[in-house]
Amino acid sequence: MPRVALVVDVVRMEERMLLDVLRSRAETETVDAGSMPLEVGSNSFDAAVIRPISMYRAAYAAASFEAARVFTVNRSETIMLAGDKMLTYARLAAARVPTPRSFYASSPQAALKAAEKLGYPVVIKAPLGSWGRLVSRVDNPVELEQLARLRQGLPCSQTRSMIVQEYLDTGGSDIRCIVMAGSLLGCIRRIAGSGEWRSNVALGARTEAYNADPALEDLVLRAAAAVKGFFVSIDVFETRERGYLVNEVNGVPEFKGFYRATGINPAVRLAEALIEELKR
Amino acid sequence: MPRVALVVDVVRMEERMLLDVLRSRAETETVDAGSMPLEVGSNSFDAAVIRPISMYRAAYAAASFEAARVFTVNRSETIMLAGDKMLTYARLAAARVPTPRSFYASSPQAALKAAEKLGYPVVIKAPLGSWGRLVSRVDNPVELEQLARLRQGLPCSQTRSMIVQEYLDTGGSDIRCIVMAGSLLGCIRRIAGSGEWRSNVALGARTEAYNADPALEDLVLRAAAAVKGFFVSIDVFETRERGYLVNEVNGVPEFKGFYRATGINPAVRLAEALIEELKR
Amino acid sequence: MPRVALVVDVVRMEERMLLDVLRSRAETETVDAGSMPLEVGSNSFDAAVIRPISMYRAAYAAASFEAARVFTVNRSETIMLAGDKMLTYARLAAARVPTPRSFYASSPQAALKAAEKLGYPVVIKAPLGSWGRLVSRVDNPVELEQLARLRQGLPCSQTRSMIVQEYLDTGGSDIRCIVMAGSLLGCIRRIAGSGEWRSNVALGARTEAYNADPALEDLVLRAAAAVKGFFVSIDVFETRERGYLVNEVNGVPEFKGFYRATGINPAVRLAEALIEELKR
Amino acid sequence: MPRVALVVDVVRMEERMLLDVLRSRAETETVDAGSMPLEVGSNSFDAAVIRPISMYRAAYAAASFEAARVFTVNRSETIMLAGDKMLTYARLAAARVPTPRSFYASSPQAALKAAEKLGYPVVIKAPLGSWGRLVSRVDNPVELEQLARLRQGLPCSQTRSMIVQEYLDTGGSDIRCIVMAGSLLGCIRRIAGSGEWRSNVALGARTEAYNADPALEDLVLRAAAAVKGFFVSIDVFETRERGYLVNEVNGVPEFKGFYRATGINPAVRLAEALIEELKR
Structure with a gap:
């Protein structure tokens, strides 16, 4: 054993x-x-x-x-890559996995230039941080400059750094898929709480099972591979013009909501996949 | 061009x-x-x-x-691995490159247990941090507990986390080698300022050229490969019982002191190696 | 009403x-x-x-x-004065209330000079902080320098600043008195847990009722007046050579342990004193 | 001497x-x-x-x-009171010195309630902080909630706490008066740089001498007395409906710009007032 x-x-x-x-x-x-x-x-x-x-x-x-x-x-590599949105985006882009258009900005000045290139509104994110904290939607340069200046006071590089990103109107919903050992386990859809544009369950979103089409399946498998994830959850936006975009990967995935919505138990599948892996 | x-x-x-x-x-x-x-x-x-x-x-x-x-x-992977001593040690150990015996401890309690296994004195380091800051030598549990408690107040995970490490008497000197594109460029020896056990130039150490023997050359090439470094500097301790041990890798190496001591210009070598690489 | x-x-x-x-x-x-x-x-x-x-x-x-x-x-003035040990000591000293000999040091360099004047061991404290956190006993300059350097990484001025203080051997006990509206309500003695030199209940100290002599009563009434406290608890060291010394004043006093040890209910006394005050 | x-x-x-x-x-x-x-x-x-x-x-x-x-x-009391805008406002209000209408809010939830009472736009300030940093103008609840959430990540209580304040349209100018030993030394007017609503010289404001009328003189003398200031500068807003309002007091005043605009040398006056004081 x-x-x-x-x-x-x-x-x-x-x-x-x-x-x-x-x-x-x-x-x-x-x-x-x-x-x-x-x-x-x-x-x-x-x-x-x-x-x-x-x-x-x-x-x-x-x-x-x-x-x-x-x-x-x-593995630690996956946890570090998925845990840091800047590194995630870079790995996904290098693997030709589509993501929201993003810039790295290390100062208010750089953030303003990035937003000018993207056009307002923009989303400002920290590379690190879960559950929608440190994610802001910004409508104009005055607001951006205030926010960016304030962020300079945050104590850690990974929360102080900024990802300046195009704002995508997803109707307040996103899709979360779980990939295990190179296969798609299933997906759920999260619909944001009313009056909230972020679809985090911690911010009141509700969830339902979601059937992945082949394009989505292909996308999330490639995303998992890009960060060398054995067991990861992947957050996807569905957009009208550009189809599916990967927004985030989680390297220590929560799966309570997934289990409840799909009936699929990731814990059982992980145990099976792990035992299989150890036999090799 | x-x-x-x-x-x-x-x-x-x-x-x-x-x-x-x-x-x-x-x-x-x-x-x-x-x-x-x-x-x-x-x-x-x-x-x-x-x-x-x-x-x-x-x-x-x-x-x-x-x-x-x-x-x-x-590459970002090398910068992240070398920039974080915990990740560096893990990669080196996995590649069978000898390092000081080390534990990861995320609380005062865990640090005390690690020190008990190592025996005092021990060295407490943060995964992140340059120029010898956040590196302490600790002689007994009372001192360790005080220091570890104080560290809990540091604001960032990577500086708050602790590496508890055996203390090695290196006579206050260490060796720094630069590896470029899979070859050893050269080494220098740094001798700590008087009354200081850490051999950081920023803390008053002086430097001199050092001839690497084949064992040292083999070690640092393997260390550079373990973190996928193209141009890295590698800090090595020479110990009586266990020979060379890698203590640290730097992914954005300073080389002013190396140039002065050896006459070898890493900037020229980097430009040459880079142009070579781009021709492939 | x-x-x-x-x-x-x-x-x-x-x-x-x-x-x-x-x-x-x-x-x-x-x-x-x-x-x-x-x-x-x-x-x-x-x-x-x-x-x-x-x-x-x-x-x-x-x-x-x-x-x-x-x-x-x-009042806010009392809370600010008592909450900050540096300001407390200064007010007590100005009112000729004896305290441990203390220096303010804003850098490792200043702390080392202060310790030299006091002689080792010394106690290093932050102006802010409760329950014995951020209080260290330091035995020599090497240890002090390490600790002081580490403290530079703390993010807030009031926890980063240092009070360098003579170490007093109190046999691990101290006295806590509660003063209400200019009168002494009572005192308890706290005896440190074994192996612990700080007599904080949070660190395992036990408590017992303590009868104040006139010298102690006079001292704590003057200490309360020095910070304009209506309802404060005052921590006192008893030393052989210098008698009673005030170590700390608390402007939002906890009194659960006091009540248990003395049977005196500070809540009742506060309500009475407050109603009395409002009648004036 | x-x-x-x-x-x-x-x-x-x-x-x-x-x-x-x-x-x-x-x-x-x-x-x-x-x-x-x-x-x-x-x-x-x-x-x-x-x-x-x-x-x-x-x-x-x-x-x-x-x-x-x-x-x-x-004195330390003045430095602490003037250095903390929350304490300044409270002392001024208790002394019947008019200030912008302000609330203390210690959470996003409390800030939203305060803004609702004031009506948007509102100004969000930290009790601590100079030169216009950590001062934001907020136009609606979504923006406020984002900003307030972000501020929760600031490491120190005094910068994390919020003052929620009415926004006053001062046409981008304010008045700064210096009070010395109970007398008005003089005033200057600061006019904000174009496109900037905060009139901090560090943010591009220009300055000119300003003649105080008796109402302004009375106001700033009472403000200085409220914080027991011997040598303080006082920032005043002039509003149409409510006349002069004190916005800030500085307990370690810069006076380079004042000297340049008025020709009055506060250093000389301070030396004279100090010598006078010591003769008493």
């Missing part, structure tokens, strides 16, 4: 589901990355499922295991 | 040297990443030499160019 | 006790300073009892009420 | 002017608050002129001297 580490900080419903299904298929041990030190390159596991909520805790935990050539889901 | 972007924020002596030598070999343009927005995936350069001092500015600038499949030195 | 606002953010046992006793004596309304805006200088209360845990929230709430000449316990 | 300390961190033109005039009237010593520790309550000066740019450095330096009952200009 393979030895699997379930690496966590906060234990959510997802982690409890994972523990349940992993236990029946592998010798599973929960590792609390908050209180336990992780030696770089020394441990006795065959695989590690990486679930800390904190992005860096997840990436560093994964890296510690990879140092000992343990198979990780996801 | 190839088109090369020299991407900068602050222009140091290194950047002036690079501009000089690049200009005679390529159509070179300086791009100020502080004031100019960089479009993700659209530009007209063949290559970009990435030189911002800010690590994230460097990585995001590189990523913007890579999105358009421009050749970058170094 | 007077109108009293009980201003809170988090409601602890203390705030529930206060609400209980205030309700029977005044028309009392709870004001949540976290979710409600407070107009500067306009409201219909006769008095406000200020209880937010966040120091600035407490001070700004008090100031908003004072702008309308509402009687506040404590 | 009295002994005067000129306490500085960065030495600007103002500090050089002060040093010049103080030297001819007193035994003057420059004290660098950045590199020197300041003992709380022990020194040999008769007075201290407090000039550090950093607000807390200024306040703590003043407090250190006051602890030894040294006369300070300004």
Whole structure:
């Protein structure tokens, strides 16, 4: 029986589901990355499922295991690439996966120039940050300059840096697909809460199952491959003129809402795919 | 003639040297990443030499160019891996490159456990940070607990996280080698200022040329390959019991001191290697 | 019946006790300073009892009420003075209330000079911060320099600034007295948890009732007056050579432990003193 | 001859002017608050002129001297009150000095409620911060909510807290008066740069001398008294409906522009007033 580490900080419903299904298929041990030190390159596991909520805790935990050539889901590279929207966009673009048109701006001055090229309204995002925080829609240069100046006071480079992006009218909905081991597991549609343009569940969006057409399936598989993701969720905008665009990839995906809407249990599929992988 | 972007924020002596030598070999343009927005995936350069001092500015600038499949030195992946000591150690360990024994600790509690396993004194480092800042030597648990608690107040994950590492008595000296396009360019030795255990030039260390033996050459070439570095500097400790250990890799290397001590001009070598690369 | 606002953010046992006793004596309304805006200088209360845990929230709430000449316990001035140890020490010293010998240092360099004058070990404190966080005992210049350098990375002036203070061996105990409306309510003794030199209850200290002698009573009444406190708790060290020294004043005092150890209910006494005050 | 300390961190033109005039009237010593520790309550000066740019450095330096009952200009209390706009407004309101209508809001939710009461546009300010940084004009709830959410990421309470204030159309100009030892020294008018609504000289405003009428003189003298300022500058808005309103008080005033526009040298006047004060 393979030895699997379930690496966590906060234990959510997802982690409890994972523990349940992993236990029946592998010798599973929960590792609390908050209180336990992780030696770089020394441990006795065959695989590690990486679930800390904190992005860096997840990436560093994964890296510690990879140092000992343990198979990780996801690997630290995927967690770092998906966790940073700037790096995600760059990898997707290099892989010819369409995304919203985006600029990197490191100062208010640069942001104003980028917005001028895009035309208003624009979206300002930080490379880092979940659940729609640090995402703003800006309608004119005065507002942009105020916001960009204020952002200069944020303490960390990855939240202070700006992605200046075209604003896409998606009617307040987006599609989230889960890719596992190179296959599409399924998709859901998230419809924004009324009066809210961001379709984050944390901001009141509701969800429903969604059937992917071949174009969408092809897109998300290529997106997952671009960040070397074994188990990732991918957020997609559907636009009239340009079809599907990938907006975000998540390297430690939440899947409670996906499970509820589709009946597909990502925890079970992950356990199966992982055992399969370890047999190779 | 190839088109090369020299991407900068602050222009140091290194950047002036690079501009000089690049200009005679390529159509070179300086791009100020502080004031100019960089479009993700659209530009007209063949290559970009990435030189911002800010690590994230460097990585995001590189990523913007890579999105358009421009050749970058170094690529964003190298800048991110080398810029983060935790990720560096994990990659080196996975590639069987020896490093100081290290643990990742995300809390005072975890740090205390790691130090207990290593034995005191230990070194506490942040994954991010240059010039010896955020590196402490700690002699006992009381001191460690104080320091770790204080670090909890730092605002960014990458500086708040801790690498707990064995303390190595290197007699206050280390070796820095520069690797360019898979070859060793040369090495220097840095000898710490008196009363200072860290051999950072910024902290008063002096430098001299150093002849690499085959073991050292092999080590640093493998280290550069482990982080996919085209032009990197690699800091090495020489220890009595365990020979050479890689302590750090720099993805946007300073080379003023190296040039002064060895007479080898990395700017010229970089320009040559880059032109060679673009001919392929 | 007077109108009293009980201003809170988090409601602890203390705030529930206060609400209980205030309700029977005044028309009392709870004001949540976290979710409600407070107009500067306009409201219909006769008095406000200020209880937010966040120091600035407490001070700004008090100031908003004072702008309308509402009687506040404590007033914003007391909250600001007591909340900042540097300002506390200065006021106490000006009022000839003995305190530990202290220096203000705004850089590692200044801290090293201060420690040299005091002799090691020294205590390093931030002006702001509760429950023993950001308080360190330092044994030598190397350790101090490390700690001071690390503190430079803290993001706020009031936590980055340093008070360099003589280390006093108090046998791990201190005395906490509560002063109400110019009278001593009572004192408790806190004895540090084993292996811990700081006598914070949050760090495992236990408490017992303590009888104040006239010297202690005089001291704490003068300390309360020095910061214009109506209802404050005062932490006192007892030393062999120099007798009682005031170490800290709290402008939004917790009193759960005091009540348990002494049987004296500060909530009842506060309600009585407040009603008395409003009659004047 | 009295002994005067000129306490500085960065030495600007103002500090050089002060040093010049103080030297001819007193035994003057420059004290660098950045590199020197300041003992709380022990020194040999008769007075201290407090000039550090950093607000807390200024306040703590003043407090250190006051602890030894040294006369300070300004005293720490004035520096803290004037340095924090929330505390300034509260003191002014309590002293019946008219100010823009203002609310304290500690969350996006509270800010939205405050703006609803005021009507849009509103001004959002942080209690701390100079030169127009962290001051935003907001036109609608969507913009306010975005800005307020973003501000939650700022690391320090005093910059994260919000003052929600009525927007006053002042035609882009304001008046700055300097009060010294209870008398009006003079006023200047600052006219905002084109396309900029904030009249900060740092943001391109130009200045001219301005004759105060008795109403303005009365207002600024009462404002200075409200914060116990010995030498303060006071920013005033002139409005059609409500006449003069005090917008800000500065406890470590810059006066280069004032001197240039009026020919009155505040450094000379300060030296004279200080010597006068010490004779009492």
